[in-house]
Amino acid sequence: MVRVRFAPSPTGYLHIGSVRTALFNWLYARSQQGVFILRIEDTDQKRSSDVYMKEILEDLEWLGLKWDEGPYFQTKRFDLYRSYAQKLLEEGLAYKDGEATIFKIPDEKIKIYDLVHGEIEVDNTLIDDLVLMKSDGSPAYNFACVIDDMEMKVTHVIRGDDHISNTNKQAALYNALGVKPPKFAHIPLILGPDKAPLSKRFGAVSITDYRKMGYLPQALVNYLSLLGWAPGDNKEFMSVDEIVKRFSLKRINKTGAEFNQDKLRWLNGEHIRKLSLDEFVKVCRDFVKIDCDEAWFRKFAELYHHRIKTLVEFKEELDIFMSEDVKYNEEAVEKFLKNDKVSDILRMTQKRLEAIDLFTPENIEKESRALVGELKIESSELIHPLRVAVTGKAVSAGVFEVLALLGKDKVIKRLEKALEADYGRK
RNA sequence: GUCCCCAUCGUCUAGCCUGGUCCAGGACAACAGAUUUUCGAUCUGUCGACCGCGGUUCAAAUCCGCGUGGGGACGCCA
Secondary structure (H helix, E strand, O other): EEEEOOOOOOOOOOEEHHHHHHHHHHHHHHHHHOOOEEOOOOOOOOOHHHHHHHHHHHHHHHHOOOOEEEEEEEEHHHHHHHHHHHHHHHHOOOEEEEEEEOOOOOEEEEEEOOOEEEEEEEEEEOOOOOEEEEEOOOOOOOHHHHHHHHOOOOOOOEHHHHHHHHHHHHHHHHHOOOOOOOOEEEEEEEEEOOEEOOOOHHHHEHHHHHHHHHOOOOHHHHHHHHHOOOOOOOOOOOOOEEEEEEEHHHHEOOOOOOOOOHHHHHHHHHHHOOOOOHHHHHHHHHOOOOOOOOHHHHHHHHHHOOOOOOOOHHHHHHHHHOOOOOOOOHHHHHHHHHOOOOOHHHHHHHHHHHOOOOHHHHHHHHHHHHHHHHOOHHHHHHHHHHHHHHOOOOOOOHHHHHHHOOOOHHHHHHHHHHHOOOOHHO
C-alpha cells in the first residue's frame, strides 16, 4: 500500500511550489489507490500561526486535494521524538551538547536511490553532526521528519529538489534506527521569470491569490501537473480524473520549470469552456456576488462564456453592463469615434433604436442594417462607433446582443452621453 | 569556498533509458492571413531549440569525458 504525505509548515500562506509538491503526492496516492497523509510541521512555534494553518487547509480543500489521514501536528508528538532521541543516546549513536541531543553522522559514503534522479552518492564524512533535539526541547526538522515518516509508514517521500541535500542525513538516521528508508522522489522546483525559485518578488504566489484572480481549481491543478511532468502524448488540457489516470513518477522530469501565467490563463479558459452553462453561471455567481435578475444574468453569462479566460475578466465585462458610467477607452475612441460622420450616424441610430418596441437583438440588427442601407455606408461604419459609444471599448460580444442585454434606456442614455462629448469634432 | 542537482524553440514539454524512423514533434506566447460585427473570440499559417568542445560509433539530441552556464544545500528554519 502506497503511503505518501504532504508536510507543510504553517509559517506562511500556501505557495505555488508547495502546492505542486502536494499535488504530486496526491496524484501518486490516487493513481496507486494509496493513502495521502497531511502532516503539519509546526515545530517552529515562533513563526507558526493558526491563521496560516487554516488557510493551508482551505486552499487544499479548494483545490480538491483531500487528505485521507491527518492532519497530524508535530507539536503534539514531542514525547515520541524525545523517546527516540533517548534511544539513540543510550545506543551511543548520539551525544549531548548542553541541553541539545546531537546525532553522530557515521563517516561513510552513502548512496541514495532517487526515483527521479537515479543514484546519488554523497560523502557523509563532509557533513557536520546533526541536531536531533534542540536546547529548547523541540525536535529539529530532519529528525522529526524521519521519525514521522517512519511512524506513519510512509512508503514514498515526494518533495522538492531542495531537499536532496537533506536526504543523505536522513538516510544515515534511518540506518541508525535500523529501518529501511522510504523511496525518494525529488521533483524539480518551480521557477520565476528570473529562473530563481518562485518568490514574493514574482507577485502572486499564493493559491488564495489565484483564486481571487478568477482561476478555477481544476485549471490550476491541470497547469501545475504539467510543470515537471507530461503524459507523453502531447495532451495538455486534461480533467483531474484524466491526470490521475495517467500520472506516474517515472515521467517526472529533472529540470526546474518556469511558471508561466499566460499558459495558465489559456488552460483556465479551456476549463471554463468545458463547464456547462449551468455550472458556469453558478461559478460566476459565486465569484461576482452581484444582485441581479437571474434570467438576465444567465443570458449575460451565455454571451461571455466562451470569450473570457478568467472570472475576473467576466466581472470586468459585467461591470461595464452594470455601471451607470461608461469608461471610455482612449484608443477605441481615437479609432472609432473621432470621425466627422460619426455624430450624425450615431444620432440617427439613436432615433431608430428609440423607436423599437421590442428591444431584441433581431430588431436592433434589423433597424441598424436598414439605416446602413439608407445612408449607403458600410455596416462597420455604424457598428464600431456604436459599440464604443455604448460600452467604451472596441471589444465585446456581438454588438446587437450586447445592446439588447443592456436594455433600451441604458443604450439611449449612453448614446446621449457620447454625443454630448462630441468626439467627432475634436 | 565545499558538496549536490540540472541543461531541447522566449516559456512548458515530447524524443534520451533500449543510438538510425528527428535537417527534432506538440502546446502557450508572438507574428501574419482569414472570418466583410469588432476583438483579447474562432480557423489557418509563420517564426523559433538539441549550451560548447572532445571521445565512442558506419551513425549521437540520444552513450562517455571535460568545460561553461543555471540552481540548490551547507542553521539548535522547515
